[in-house]
Amino acid sequence: MDIGKTHHHVAAVDGDGRLVYSRRVANDETALLAVMAEVSTHGRPACWAVDVTTGLSALLLTLLWRRQVQVRYVSGTVAFHMAAAFAGENKTDARDAVVIAQTIRMRPDIPVLEPTDRLLAELTVLTGYRADLVGQRVATLFRLQELLTGISPALERAVDLNRKGPMMVLACWQTPAAIRHAGVDRITALLRRGHVKNAIQVAEAMVAAARQQTVTLPGQRAAAVVVGQMATEILALEQRIAAVDDLIAEQLDQHQLAPIIGSLPGMGALLTAELLVHTAGMTEYDSPAKLAAHAGLAPVSRDSGTVSGNHRQPRRFHRRLRHILWIYATASVYAEIAHRLGWLELDRALSAAELEQLSTDVGKWVTQDRALPEVIETFGPPSLWIGGTNPFCPKTLAYTTAEPGHDLTCFHLWNDFADTPAGAGLQGVHPEPVVLAVRHRPGMFPDSFSFTPEGLHRRPTADQRSVAFRSTVWIFHGDRARYASGVFDTLEAALAWAAEHQVTGTLAEYANGGAYDITVSEGRFTPSKAHHGTADHVAAFGPGLRHFHLTDGCQD
Structure with a gap:
């Protein structure tokens, strides 16, 4: 079926590829049921296929699944390339439906669609809605920055418009004259009512920037009105995004895989929800290799004749899925970058002497196998805990000072789910995560680690490291x-x-x-x-x- 908003087009072919049915049908329950009955008179269909899996086809898919009919998904890319195999260049709904039908007749590898459970369906709606809100916020923010530069370039440079404080001020006062007239005290009082951190510093920065300009630029009055409305709109969008985040977190609490995925480093509620949505609850892959291939992380061969061994990056893959996995993989690296830029909020800050002593002692300490409780007992709570509290999953514990220039000493711990008989419950390879390596020495990245015996055992061979x-x-x-x-x-x-x-x-x-x-x-x-x-x-x-x-x- 070629899916449309108000109408679909149905085409059926027999085993020899002859067209036996073709009709345009309204996207309505009664009409769809009637078409299913008519198609069944030509013999029970081997399967149905659609080219869209979003809300446009939701009613059709639900009716088909209730009749326990197999449904396959022919993506738009596949249908486009398959159309070139048939005579003619016409582009009509009827021809597209025939191409889809012929595709599933000739290609048994086309993926089968499975009914989506309630939780995944709701997460799909919520994550999609959140992406729309974020897109609206970004577009509005870019336009606001352009207009604010036309009012006062110094004011636009002085503040970070991604923060709540400056946006609250611009919702009330938009021009340098209005900000100077409001003064530091009034602006500080406004920001404190909004529970903004560093309210005085934000107010002083904006007033100081406003004092740098005394002239009025062309179009400033109209631009000020628009900037005020945009700032109010952005604040409202941020509240709506926060409300959607709360709904996503509530839905995740009911999903059985959410605690496991959320325990991975860098996987917050949003990334966990998106990963579940884009992988259909992690049910579409028989192995990690297939997940990597779908995300575009596995190289593809480009061999010809006697030339072999050539690999290149794939061009067709799930880009959002790769983005999710990329963010997850680089979370621990972001921690060090964030610390150097002064963005990281530490749970515990060591003194310079404590950090130096820790880096000195840890070299001997890792000559024996160690577990997570021993790290806490010996060195105390970490400055940063990356990864959840699930004892069966990896995590990283980082120790550092409040000084951004100081390095992080990172303990890398590992554990995994053990293979157990059915009904035995979840068990780990180790009772608690074990230390594999500690990064505590300056210099080149490969030379900055000290390994425990377990880490040396699991360390890649020289050929693999190469x-x-x-x-x-x-x-x-x-x-x-x-x-x-x-x-x-x-x-x-x-x-x-x-x-x-x-x-x-x-x-x-x-x-x-x-x-x-x-x-x-x-x-x-x-x-x-x-x-x-x-x-x-x-x-x-x-x-x-x-x-x-x-x-x-x-x-x-």
Whole structure:
């Protein structure tokens, strides 16, 4: 079925691909039931298929699932490419419906849609609504910044408009003259009623910026009216977003997987809800590898003829799902960046002497296997706890001072769910998370860790570590040139040289060593054919790393 807002188009084909039914039907329960009955007269359908899974098809899908009919999802991208396999260039609802029907006849790999439970359906609505509200807030904020710059550039520079305090002030006073007239005391009183932190500092900054400008700019009066309305609208949007967040948290409390996912570092209520929504409650994947492939985290092969072992980033993947997993993976790195920028609110701040003593003692302390309770008993509560309280999941404990310039000493702990017989309940590999490594030394990232015996046991082998730490060079090979004409330590240096000389050719990354041997040792290529590893195969083997095509010194 080709899905529409008010009407759908139904097309049915038999096993030989002959069209046996085609009709336009209203998106109405009575009409849809009538069409299902008519289609059944041509024989019980093997399955139905739709090209939309949002609210437009909700009524149809519910009726089909109640009749225990198999429903498959033919995405718009698949339908578009499949349409090229049929004669003609017409684009009509009837033809689209036939293409969808022919697609599920010829392709048994098309995914099956399963009924969505109540919790996931409600989370889908709430997360989508929240995304709309955030989009409205961002668009309004950008327009407000533009208008405020037209009133007073100094005022726009002086405050962070992503904060509640400046927005409350702009909702009341928008021009430099009005802010000067209001004064520090009135603005401070307003901010304190709104429970704004650092109310005095915000008020003083805005008044000081207002005193820098005494002239009135063209269009200021109208712009001030619009800025006041926009500031009020943004404050209301923030309240609505907060209310939706509360509803999402309430729904998550009822989902059985929410405590497990939420215990992962960086996975708050919103990311947990979005992950459940975009993965259908984690039911669409048979293995972690399929989840990684759907999120675009697994490389895809690009081999041809005797050239093998080439991998590139995928182009078709679930972008929102990859964004969620990327935020989760980089949460602990954000912690150190946030601390250096002064954004991090610590649960406990150590003195400089305490941090130095901890970094000195921990090297000997990790020579034995340690568990989470021993970390707390020896070094006290952490400055920052990354990861939930679930004892079966990994977490990171960080210790530091209130001084942003000081490094974090991070204890990386690991645990996982153990394989247990059915009905035995959840158990961990260890009773409590165990310490694998502590990052406490300055210098290069790989050299800053001390490992426990358990960490050394689980540490990747040298060949596996070489994927991340093996040094590489960049080699330029000009078009129609017989030999390479440039070797560079960094990509930046290579691109600068290419731009300077306006050369045309290929810039490729190579690891130190033989491309075939390195790729096999890192597990990126597995010999599986008779010619793999022969002299000709090794001589023609590509590095499978990054490469760029340059034209006149610029990337294509």
